[in-house]
Amino acid sequence: MRIALFITCLGDTLFPRTGQATVAILERLGHAVRFPAGQTCCGQMHVNSGYAAQATGLLERFVRVFGDDGVDAVVSPSGSCAAMVRHHYPRLAEEAGDAGLREAVASLAPRVFELSDFLVGELGVEDVGAYFPHRVTYHPSCHATRVLQVGDAPLRLLRRVRGIDLQELPEAAACCGFGGTFAVKNADVSAAMLTDKMEAILGTGAEVCTALDSSCLMHIGGGLQRQRSGVRTLHLAEILASTDAGGPAHA
Amino acid sequence: MSDRALVLGRIRSALADVPADEPSAWSWAEDPDPAAAYRRGRRDEDRAVLVERFLERCGEYSATVQRCEEPSLVAALTAICERHAVRTLLVPPGFDEHRLPPDLAIERDDPPLSVERLDIGDAVLTGCAVAIAETGTIVLDGGPGQGRRALSLLPDLHVVIVDADRIVSGVPEGVDALAAAVTERRPLTLISGPSATSDIELTRVEGVHGPRRLEVLVVAPSGEDPYWAAAERG
Amino acid sequence: MPDTGFPAAARTALADTQLRRNLHVATHTIRDKRLRAVAEVPDWEELREAGRRIKQHAMRHLDEHLETLEAAVQRAGGTVHWAADATAANRIVADLIAATGEREVVKVKSILTDEIRLNDALRARGITAHETDLAELINQLSGDTASHILVPAIHRNRAEIGELFRRHLPDAGDLSDDPRALAGAARAYLRDLFLASRVAVSGANFAIAETGTVGVVESEGNGRMCLTLPDTLITVMGIEKVLPRLADLEVMLQLLPRSSTAERMNPYTSLWTGVTPGDGPRAFHLVLLDGGRTNALRDTTGRQALHCIRCSACLNVCPVYERTGGHAYGSVYPGPIGAILTPQLTDLHGGRTLPWASSLCGACYEVCPVKIDIPTVLIHLRGRIVAGGQAAPRMEDRAEHAGMRAAAATFRRPWLYRLAQRVGLPVARRLVRHERLMAALPGPLGRWGAVRDLPAPPAETFRDWWRGREETP
Numbered sequence: 017m018r019i020a021l022f023i024t025c026l027g028d029t030l031f032p033r034t035g036q037a038t039v040a041i042l043e044r045l046g047h048a049v050r051f052p053a054g055q056t057c058c059g060q061m062h063v064n065s066g067y068a069a070q071a072t073g074l075l076e077r078f079v080r081v082f083g084d085d086g087v088d089a090v091v092s093p094s095g096s097c098a099a100m101v102r103h104h105y106p107r108l109a110e111e112a113g114d115a116g117l118r119e120a121v122a123s124l125a126p127r128v129f130e131l132s133d134f135l136v137g138e139l140g141v142e143d144v145g146a147y148f149p150h151r152v153t154y155h156p157s158c159h160a161t162r163v164l165q166v167g168d169a170p171l172r173l174l175r176r177v178r179g180i181d182l183q184e185l186p187e188a189a190a191c192c193g194f195g196g197t198f199a200v201k202n203a204d205v206s207a208a209m210l211t212d213k214m215e216a217i218l219g220t221g222a223e224v225c226t227a228l229d230s231s232c233l234m235h236i237g238g239g240l241q242r243q244r245s246g247v248r249t250l251h252l253a254e255i256l257a258s259t260d261a262g263g264p265a266h267a
Numbered sequence: 268m269s270d271r272a273l274v275l276g277r278i279r280s281a282l283a284d285v286p287a288d289e290p291s292a293w294s295w296a297e298d299p300d301p302a303a304a305y306r307r308g309r310r311d312e313d314r315a316v317l318v319e320r321f322l323e324r325c326g327e328y329s330a331t332v333q334r335c336e337e338p339s340l341v342a343a344l345t346a347i348c349e350r351h352a353v354r355t356l357l358v359p360p361g362f363d364e365h366r367l368p369p370d371l372a373i374e375r376d377d378p379p380l381s382v383e384r385l386d387i388g389d390a391v392l393t394g395c396a397v398a399i400a401e402t403g404t405i406v407l408d409g410g411p412g413q414g415r416r417a418l419s420l421l422p423d424l425h426v427v428i429v430d431a432d433r434i435v436s437g438v439p440e441g442v443d444a445l446a447a448a449v450t451e452r453r454p455l456t457l458i459s460g461p462s463a464t465s466d467i468e469l470t471r472v473e474g475v476h477g478p479r480r481l482e483v484l485v486v487a488p489s490g491e492d493p494y495w496a497a498a499e500r501g
Numbered sequence: 502m503p504d505t506g507f508p509a510a511a512r513t514a515l516a517d518t519q520l521r522r523n524l525h526v527a528t529h530t531i532r533d534k535r536l537r538a539v540a541e542v543p544d545w546e547e548l549r550e551a552g553r554r555i556k557q558h559a560m561r562h563l564d565e566h567l568e569t570l571e572a573a574v575q576r577a578g579g580t581v582h583w584a585a586d587a588t589a590a591n592r593i594v595a596d597l598i599a600a601t602g603e604r605e606v607v608k609v610k611s612i613l614t615d616e617i618r619l620n621d622a623l624r625a626r627g628i629t630a631h632e633t634d635l636a637e638l639i640n641q642l643s644g645d646t647a648s649h650i651l652v653p654a655i656h657r658n659r660a661e662i663g664e665l666f667r668r669h670l671p672d673a674g675d676l677s678d679d680p681r682a683l684a685g686a687a688r689a690y691l692r693d694l695f696l697a698s699r700v701a702v703s704g705a706n707f708a709i710a711e712t713g714t715v716g717v718v719e720s721e722g723n724g725r726m727c728l729t730l731p732d733t734l735i736t737v738m739g740i741e742k743v744l745p746r747l748a749d750l751e752v753m754l755q756l757l758p759r760s761s762t763a764e765r766m767n768p769y770t771s772l773w774t775g776v777t778p779g780d781g782p783r784a785f786h787l788v789l790l791d792g793g794r795t796n797a798l799r800d801t802t803g804r805q806a807l808h809c810i811r812c813s814a815c816l817n818v819c820p821v822y823e824r825t826g827g828h829a830y831g832s833v834y835p836g837p838i839g840a841i842l843t844p845q846l847t848d849l850h851g852g853r854t855l856p857w858a859s860s861l862c863g864a865c866y867e868v869c870p871v872k873i874d875i876p877t878v879l880i881h882l883r884g885r886i887v888a889g890g891q892a893a894p895r896m897e898d899r900a901e902h903a904g905m906r907a908a909a910a911t912f913r914r915p916w917l918y919r920l921a922q923r924v925g926l927p928v929a930r931r932l933v934r935h936e937r938l939m940a941a942l943p944g945p946l947g948r949w950g951a952v953r954d955l956p957a958p959p960a961e962t963f964r965d966w967w968r969g970r971e972e973t974p
Binding site: 023030031032033035036051053054056057059061062063066069074077107159162163189197198199200201205206207210237238242 | 507508511512515820821824825856857858859860861862863864866867877880883884885886887888901905906908909911912913915918922925926936944945948949951952953954955956958959961962963964965966967
């Protein structure tokens with residue numbers, strides 16, 4: 017399958033290892049991965065913060081960059097960015113009143129996938145040949161769970177990781193309190209939500225907390241690190257890319 | 268401009284996007300989309316099952332529920348009244364005289380009793396229009412033997428006789444059965460257990476303003492007992 | 502409506518440990534119960550979709566249904582009044598009460614009458630309104646306002662309520678804090694009031710256009726008392742509560758109790774059609790209030806906020822509401838539904854910070870019995886408020902506008918984006934070494950840094966890595 021990687025601006029700039037891991041997994045499964053260099057940001061921050069008007073140009077860019085006929089699927093290691101394209105793009109294109117954009121979005125959006133959803137739902141793969149001998153707990157991030165409805169795909173993948181000690185996270189479905197600009201616009205509520213999420217994570221005795229979104233992990237991981245808790249955050253892709261050889265295999 | 272014209276005008280201008288030929292109401296009967304196809308009129312209609320379910324669910328509201336056959340109804344009622352030390356039983360007009368306990372003082376709401384009298388009443392006995400198995404709900408529609416609303420509201424104990432053939436499976440069937448009463452502009456009261464509040468720390472407390480106790484007696488016609496047979500077999 | 506701002510009010514609420522404790526217990530209890538009540542219904546998702554369609558059609562043809570309702574109520578012996586705004590509604594109700602010669606009325610819990618501040622308006626006309634719902638009574642006695650749609654005194658615990666009753670209710674000097682005893686005291690106190698009152702004021706959960714039937718869904722029986730015993734009943738209802746057909750009740754009466762109190766059915770539902778000789782009030786008045794609802798109706802995305810049936814399931818699952826409680830919203834409609842309803846009812850003049858009082862986690866949409874897509878409406882309203890420039894006066898808002906515009910301009914030009922990465926990353930690498938300094942910064946960076954470290958920026962971006970990989974044979 018010809019796959020285009022949608023790395024997201026956050027992943028490109030701050031979490032390149034997540035992108036590298038995504039490439040490693042897909043290539044290990046025998047798929048050709050392309051990285052359209054013209055990609056920047058899907059516009060989620062703008063849309064969610066009330067600047068949808070500013071995001072129209074980003075929508076057009078996204079559709080132009082990824083709307084290539086030679087691509088079977090666009091895969092992203094971000095639940096919220098994939099949800100942005102799949103769920104909000106059609107509405108935004110409608111509001112922009114541009115028929116061409118509307119059609120382009122309608123044809124592209126269903127081909128945009130979050131990584132775990134793509135692996136399990138589209139490729140039918142659960143065992144990606146990963147080895148990760150650590151105690152891990154999984155936080156189901158909101159947009160992947162409630163908008164994309166990825167269900168237990170991430171857990172199916174994790175359960176097949178050799179050596180892993182997977183711990184169930186209590187109150188898993190509760191939001192971690194990130195919410196994009198919510199984290200700074202309602203910093204006090206966000207911090208209260210983060211505190212409860214960290215307490216749940218620490219209660220599992222896990223050494224690693226994983227999720228499908230680098231943004232949520234940045235928030236959770238930032239809190240865990242501030243507390244010197246000894247628990248780190250790692251994107252699901254990085255766990256799945258780990259092998260006996262150690263670390264994400266950089267092809 | 269009157270407020271009426273003002274409000275209607277605002278509504279009409281707000282709805283400029285709505286096509287003129289769009290149906291103004293939605294109903295399951297006109298829209299076959301499976302996404303909205305909630306179960307309606309397709310539930311198990313085995314009466315024995317319905318009766319059992321009603322007894323179970325009504326009982327879960329901490330109403331006292333029991334069943335009996337017509338010939339033992341009077342004895343069952345007498346026992347209930349004894350258990351609650353009822354001195355006088357208030358009864359609505361149109362209540363079947365044969366069903367009244369013979370040794371008990373009966374006071375009929377005909378002509379209508381004062382609210383002060385109702386307020387100090389020990390107990391009221393009524394029938395019901397419909398009962399809904401799925402939710403354990405009893406519906407009074409002001410029909411014969413059910414009385415006006417105040418009668419079944421003020422006394423401390425409400426004894427309801429539910430004829431087994433009045434039990435329907437679910438809420439849709441219940442609403443169907445009540446359509447005639449609504450057309451005749453009779454007021455309806457749906458009762459699901461005794462009154463309750465969860466206003467203090469979400470702790471459920473029963474018996475706030477309505478009758479504090481609800482006794483429900485499901486009655487099958489007689490003899491053969493076709494209504495419970497299947498349930499007991501099962 | 503005062504707009505003190507959610508973030509500031511939330512900060513105060515978060516510091517109230519008793520409130521946090523009460524809310525946590527209450528919301529988690531009802532959440533678990535709701536899950537069980539819903540799991541029992543095999544066609545729950547289809548019912549939700551049916552509920553959504555019923556409300557959507559009702560709103561899209563609201564004028565027709567209201568006229569049908571008006572005619573049906575009048576045929577059944579009731580009188581219908583129209584009120585464009587709160588002032589008009591209050592005047593109508595006060596005039597109707599004054600015409601009976603009564604100075605005291607009993608009230609069934611109604612959020613709408615809180616919205617229009619009816620009790621205050623009546624007091625100004627020398628009329629005393631007695632709240633009869635237990636929680637509303639608690640709030641009225643303590644001079645407090647509701648903090649939850651369904652359980653308005655959810656912020657109070659039994660000890661606080663016990664203290665209140667011992668102070669205010671007659672013969673309650675040695676009352677215990679047991680909820681049973683407290684409810685019993687309220688019963689005794691209110692019973693005399695019910696028997697003596699000749700006028701009642703209520704809200705309505707539904708009104709059926711085709712039959713003119715009005716419905717009140719309740720638990721305690723105070724509704725039945727108010728709807729049955731007085732001579733005159735005045736019902737004030739938002740225009741959005743109309744349902745086209747009687748059969749619509751078969752859907753709503755399944756969705757509402759399970760979503761709201763997590764019961765198969767609430768203890769009492771009263772449905773009445775005009776006036777019934779020999780049973781209940783001899784005069785029935787229905788007041789139909791716009792009060793800003795047509796503002797919401799005008800917004801094709803925001804319109805769905807009017808579908809709300811006031812079950813409060815969205816409050817109970819909301820992680821923000823769970824921690825701040827209802828008062829922080831500064832609105833009679835708190836929680837996620839309040840965050841989309843209040844700004845629209847006030848034409849974006851009030852509750853302007855409310856659309857941001859959400860992490861957009863979507864738990865509200867997931868439980869909404871009529872499938873209101875609250876997160877999408879929140880985002881949409883954020884856009885309207887930003888576009889209207891109404892959030893502009895503060896320095897930080899201006900900085901945000903500029904920042905967002907600059908970011909969009911950057912993201913539209915890949916060369917500029919790459920340049921920003923190249924310049925920004927080294928700066929960021931230096932910054933994170935001084936996290937204490939960061940936490941002390943004003944604005945968003947400081948608020949982030951108050952409780953979280955920033956991630957260490959990488960040595961190279963993904964795209965740099967990719968280019969290097971492609972260049973390596």
